[in-house]
Amino acid sequence: xxxxxxxxxxxxxxxxxxxxxxxxxxxxxxxxxxxxxxxxxxxxxxxxxxxxxxxxxxxxxxxxxxxxxxxxxxxxxxxxxxxxxxxxxxxxxxxxxxxxxxxxxxxxxxxxxxxxxxxxxxxxxxxxxxxxxxxxxxxxxxxxxxxxxxxxxxxxxxxxxxxxxxxxxxxxxxxxxxxxxxxxxxxxxxxxxxxxxxxxxxxxxxxxxxxxxxxxxxxxxxxxxxxxxxxxxxxxxxxxxxxxxxxxxxxxxxxxxxxxxxxxxxxxxxxxxxxxxxxxxxxxxxxxxxxxxxxxxxxxxxxxxxxxxxxxxxxxxxxxxxxxxxxxxxxxxxxxxxxxxxxxxxxxxxxxxxx
Amino acid sequence: xxxxxxxxxxxxxxxxxxxxxxxxxxxxxxxxxxxxxxxxxxxxxxxxxxxxxxxxxxxxxxxxxxxxxxxxxxxxxxxxxxxxxxxxxxxxxxxxxxxxxxxxxxxxxxxxxxxxxxxxxxxxxxxxxxxxxxxxxxxxxxxxxxxxxxxxxxxxxxxxxxxxxxxxxxxxxxxxxxxxxxxxxxxxxxxxxxxxxxxxxxxxxxxxxxxxxxxxxxxxxxxxxxxxxxxxxxxxxxxxxxxxxxxxxxxxxxxxxxxxxxxxxxxxxxxxxxxxxxxxxxxxxxxxxxxxxxxxxxxxxxxxxxxxxxxxxxxxxxxxxxxxxxxxxxxxxxxxxxxxxxxxxxxxxxxxxxx
DNA sequence: GTTTGGCACTCCACTGTGCTGACTGCTAAA
DNA sequence: TTTAGCAGTCAGCACAGTGGAGTGCCAAAC
Numbered sequence: 123x124x125x126x127x128x129x130x131x132x133x134x135x136x137x138x139x140x141x142x143x144x145x146x147x148x149x150x151x152x153x154x155x156x157x158x159x160x161x162x163x164x165x166x167x168x169x170x171x172x173x174x175x176x177x178x179x180x181x182x183x184x185x186x187x188x189x190x191x192x193x194x195x196x197x198x199x200x201x202x203x204x205x206x207x208x209x210x211x212x213x214x215x216x217x218x219x220x221x222x223x224x225x226x227x228x229x230x231x232x233x234x235x236x237x238x239x240x241x242x243x244x245x246x247x248x249x250x251x252x253x254x255x256x257x258x259x260x261x262x263x264x265x266x267x268x269x270x271x272x273x274x275x276x277x278x279x280x281x282x283x284x285x286x287x288x289x290x291x292x293x294x295x296x297x298x299x300x301x302x303x304x305x306x307x308x309x310x311x312x313x314x315x316x317x318x319x320x321x322x323x324x325x326x327x328x329x330x331x332x333x334x335x336x337x338x339x340x341x342x343x344x345x346x347x348x349x350x351x352x353x354x355x356x357x358x359x360x361x362x363x364x365x366x367x368x369x370x371x372x373x374x375x376x377x378x379x380x381x382x383x384x385x386x387x388x389x390x391x392x393x394x395x396x397x398x399x400x401x402x403x404x405x406x407x408x409x410x411x412x413x414x415x416x417x418x419x420x421x422x423x424x425x426x427x428x429x430x431x432x433x434x435x436x437x438x439x440x441x442x443x444x445x446x447x448x449x450x451x452x453x454x455x456x457x458x459x460x461x462x463x464x465x466x467x468x469x470x471x472x473x474x475x476x477x
Numbered sequence: 478x479x480x481x482x483x484x485x486x487x488x489x490x491x492x493x494x495x496x497x498x499x500x501x502x503x504x505x506x507x508x509x510x511x512x513x514x515x516x517x518x519x520x521x522x523x524x525x526x527x528x529x530x531x532x533x534x535x536x537x538x539x540x541x542x543x544x545x546x547x548x549x550x551x552x553x554x555x556x557x558x559x560x561x562x563x564x565x566x567x568x569x570x571x572x573x574x575x576x577x578x579x580x581x582x583x584x585x586x587x588x589x590x591x592x593x594x595x596x597x598x599x600x601x602x603x604x605x606x607x608x609x610x611x612x613x614x615x616x617x618x619x620x621x622x623x624x625x626x627x628x629x630x631x632x633x634x635x636x637x638x639x640x641x642x643x644x645x646x647x648x649x650x651x652x653x654x655x656x657x658x659x660x661x662x663x664x665x666x667x668x669x670x671x672x673x674x675x676x677x678x679x680x681x682x683x684x685x686x687x688x689x690x691x692x693x694x695x696x697x698x699x700x701x702x703x704x705x706x707x708x709x710x711x712x713x714x715x716x717x718x719x720x721x722x723x724x725x726x727x728x729x730x731x732x733x734x735x736x737x738x739x740x741x742x743x744x745x746x747x748x749x750x751x752x753x754x755x756x757x758x759x760x761x762x763x764x765x766x767x768x769x770x771x772x773x774x775x776x777x778x779x780x781x782x783x784x785x786x787x788x789x790x791x792x793x794x795x796x797x798x799x800x801x802x803x804x805x806x807x808x809x810x811x812x813x814x815x816x817x818x819x820x821x822x823x824x825x826x827x828x829x830x831x832x
Numbered sequence: 833g834t835t836t837g838g839c840a841c842t843c844c845a846c847t848g849t850g851c852t853g854a855c856t857g858c859t860a861a862a
Numbered sequence: 863t864t865t866a867g868c869a870g871t872c873a874g875c876a877c878a879g880t881g882g883a884g885t886g887c888c889a890a891a892c
Contacts, residue, residue: 152855165865170856188855188872228644263630267620269831275618277632277639284632287639289583289831362717363736366729374721381718476624476644507884522836525885543843543884 129179129200136162136172137181138205141193145450148369150190195415195449198427202412202453209454211462215244219462223470230282233470235358237443241463242361245456247447248384252394253356254471256285256349257318258438262476264308264345268298276341278349280317281436281475286349290341303332308342316438317350355391359384368448370425379422384446393418394444397430408432408440408464410457415449425449429456433464435471443467484534484555491517491527492536493560496548500805503724505545550770550804553782557767557808564809566817570599574817578825585637588825590713592798596818597716600811602802603739607749608711609826611640611704612673613793617831619663619700623653631696633704635672636791636830641704645696658687663697671793672705710746714739723803725780734777739801748773749799752785763787763795763819765812770804780804784811788819790826798822 129137139160143151153173157166173191176182181197184190193201211219222240226233234251241249259280267275272295277287311328312320322343329339362384371377383389397411410431415424429451430444443464445456484492494515498506508528512521528546531537536552539545548556566574577595582588589606596604614635622630627650632642666683667675677698684694717739726732738744752766765786771779784806785799798819800811 150855154855166855167865167867168863171864174857184856186872187857188853188870190855263622263624265620265622265632267618267634269618269634273831275634275831277620277642279622279624279630279642283644284639284642287632287634289638289829360740363733363740366733366736372729374727378718378721381721385715385718474644476628476630505884509884520836521884522838523834526835529886539885541843542886543841543882545884 129176129181132162132164133172133176134205136169137176137193137197138201140173140176140182140191141197141201141205144192145452148450150185150192152190155190193449195417198414198449199417202414206454209458211455211458215459216462218244219459219466223466226470228283228474230471231356231358233467234356234441235360237463237467238358238360241443241445241459242364244463245361245445245447245459246364246367247445247451247456248359248361248365250357250359250390250394250444250446252391252398252442252444253358254282254435254441255398256280256282256351256356257316258436258440259285259317260436261312261315261317261320263313264305266301266305268296268301271295274301276345278345279476280349282471283474283476285317286345288345288348293337294335296338300332300334300338304329304334304338304342307332317346320346322346355387355395357387357391359387359390365447368450370448370450376422376425380426383420383422389420393420393423393428394430394442397432397442398440408434410461412453412457427451427453429453429460431457431460431464433468433471435468436475484536487517487519488527488531489560491524492531492548492552493556495528495531495537495546496552496556496560499547500807503805505540505547507545510545548804550772553769553804553808554772557769561809564813566813570814571817573599574814574821578821581825583638583829585826586711586713588822589711589796590715592818592822593713593715596798596800596814597719599818600716600800600802600814601719601722602800602806602811603714603716603720605712605714605745605749605799605801607746607753607797607799608713609637609790609796610753611635611637611706611711612671613791613795614640614672615791616667616670616672616675619660619667621656621660623651623656626650629656631700633700634831635704636832637826638829638831640672641700643700643703648692649690651693655687655689655693659684659689659693659697662687672701675701677701710742710750712742712746714742714745720802723805725803725805731777731780735781738775738777744775748775748778748783749785749797752787752797752799753795763789765816767808767812782806782808784808784815786812786815786819788823788826790823791830 139156140151153166153169156162156169162169173182177184177191180194181200182191183194185192219240222236226236230253234253238249238251259282262281263279265277269275272292273289274296275287275289278285307328325342325346326339329342362381365371365377365380408431410429412427412429414427418426418428425448426446427449428444428446430442432440432442434440443460445460494511495506508521508524511517511524517524528537532539532546535549536555537546538549540547574595581591585608589608593604593606614637616635618634620632624630627647628644629651630642630644633640662683680697680701681694684697717736720726720732720735763786765784767782767784769782773781773783780803781801782804783799783801785797787795787797789795798815800815
């Protein structure tokens with residue numbers, strides 16, 4: 123990508139104003155409107171000339187010859203990176219966010235889902251949340267419970283709550299005492315460790331220590347594997363119907379394509395999970411990111427933008443909040459919303475963390 | 478409601494054909510089309526007369542003077558109750574349903590969600606599932622686990638798997654032995670009982686037996702209350718984007734109203750939960766039900782129909798599957814799909830039930 | 833009594849036309 | 863470099879005209 127020519131002050135101001143006006147009205151912005159509504163100190167003809175140059179530079183596009191201008195991906199990008207003034211939340215928004223987490227559930231999946239509801243309600247767009255990978259939770263406790271001679275229940279508790287439970291049917295009788303000894307051995311060896319650091323070899327070693335059968339060894343491996351990973355990405359989305367309000371999605375074909383992606387969680391996950399890896403390594407506070415139109419990849423989302431904001435849980439756990447909407451979204455407000463919600467969510471998770 | 482006049486054979490056949498044709502084409506059906514495509518043995522003029530009478534009887538309506546006819550709620554109702562021939566599933570559908578449950582999760586909420594995905598995929602409509610109320614599960618096991626001197630974890634296991642877990646922070650030190658004795662006492666007193674039959678007095682009695690503190694009594698009550706009920710109805714829905722394909726929902730206002738109801742789970746639950754109560758009492762196999770247009774209640778759903786089918790879990794647990802779509806839905810096929818899926822789901826739940 | 837062909841009538845959906853208004857680019861003067 | 867003025871472009875809208883699908887009714891046929 124070639125560097126865009128630098129924008130002089132007036133061009134920058136005009137671009138910012140076009141984006142601002144278009145975000146508010148959803149109508150192509152003409153030179154006349156600009157001269158009238160905003161005090162630029164120059165005539166519409168001058169603005170016209172500037173806008174022509176902004177179009178040549180790739181910041182604006184014209185839907186048709188005799189229409190006003192609309193920002194391009196590059197126009198939005200410049201706006202977000204350099205022209206936009208950061209916003210802070212209204213008192214009311216802050217209060218609603220705090221209120222939501224004050225009496226939120228302790229259950230990770232419930233919290234994640236409630237957070238997407240909150241965020242979609244406040245933002246008027248589609249909200250998505252990815253739960254922190256279980257690999258990064260700390261192991262707290264495992265208990266093998268005796269239910270009957272040939273059945274038992276295994277429960278694994280991590281710092282984020284119960285990660286997995288599973289019923290086993292044994293081939294041969296098992297007594298409660300063996301289960302307790304095995305539980306104790308595993309607890310003393312693994313307590314406090316991060317799940318992804320626990321190796322299968324270590325599990326087997328612990329089993330051998332108390333003379334567990336081969337069958338039990340397999341069972342222990344299975345239950346640990348299950349508590350580390352889920353088959354489907356752990357993700358929630360809500361507020362899809364908000365998109366119906368946006369004039370750009372009145373075309374049903376486009377809307378379908380988008381909703382298909384949302385329903386098919388895998389694609390949605392891949393879209394946002396990019397934010398996980400870099401943030402987990404980078405030290406310091408997390409940063410919101412904005413991805414605009416074609417930057418997102420899928421053609422179906424070429425008229426959408428996404429604001430993402432990682433949140434932290436414990437030392438290692440990282441999840442992501444995201445807001446998906448039309449490119450014509452109020453970036454400042456949504457960034458502020460996502461940031462504050464991510465912060466509150468992280469705080470809440472740390473509060474309810476099992477220590 | 479006044480009884481409709483009986484339909485003679487020919488009227489019945491014409492009504493059935495109009496409904497059938499309209500379901501397939503989504504276009505108002507005219508007398509000419511009927512005479513041409515279906516072998517009625519009479520001319521279009523005769524059909525015209527019959528259709529006029531069917532309209533007078535309230536079975537058909539005309540969108541405008543020079544258009545064909547469209548079924549009314551009463552027309553669909555008659556079709557579903559008396560005219561339609563029951564369908565059975567294709568080999569392929571049956572295979573997909575069986576395949577889905579062969580390696581389905583043991584986790585109740587996962588199964589419920591996967592079932593809605595399956596059903597929305599097969600039916601091409603919106604699928605909804607309500608999980609059986611936890612009140613009807615059988616109590617299996619409770620374990621109070623010692624995590625540290627002042628924190629412990631309680632896990633309640635019911636016949637459908639883990640129902641609740643909760644971390645307690647105690648005001649004063651608690652030792653592992655007390656927790657174990659309390660767990661044992663609760664288990665021996667309550668094992669196998671249905672959750673809704675367990676009274677708070679009984680819980681308190683058991684606590685007193687082993688000399689538990691007031692604080693622990695409250696904790697036990699809380700964990701049992703939590704395992705019986707969830708705040709939100711336990712419900713899953715998927716396939717909303719299927720509705721976009723239906724021509725009747727190309728009107729965005731109508732679509733919005735419907736999606737709003739779907740997102741707001743409470744209304745959706747109330748809509749379908751009616752099916753729970755009567756079926757739980759009635760002996761014998763469950764029956765599918767169809768509710769059409771205004772029968773559903775909410776004005777927003779006046780152009781929709783819902784097929785519901787209860788499924789059973791254990792002796793008492795009853796949940797419901799539902800398919801929501803336009804009134805112009807292939808009732809025979811959807812009833813067969815819902816029935817077969819409900820049966821498979823019930824079987825699966827009973828297979829994975831903890832005994 | 834029922835059925836049928838014929839006919840006049842109705843009304844939606846579509847098409848083409850012309851108009852309006854918003855906006856542009858360009859040019860020449862300030 | 864800025865501005866006023868002007869001609870040109872094009873979407874969107876209102877309007878009228880047309881075609882066609884379908885109806886209701888009536889009189890003749892069965």
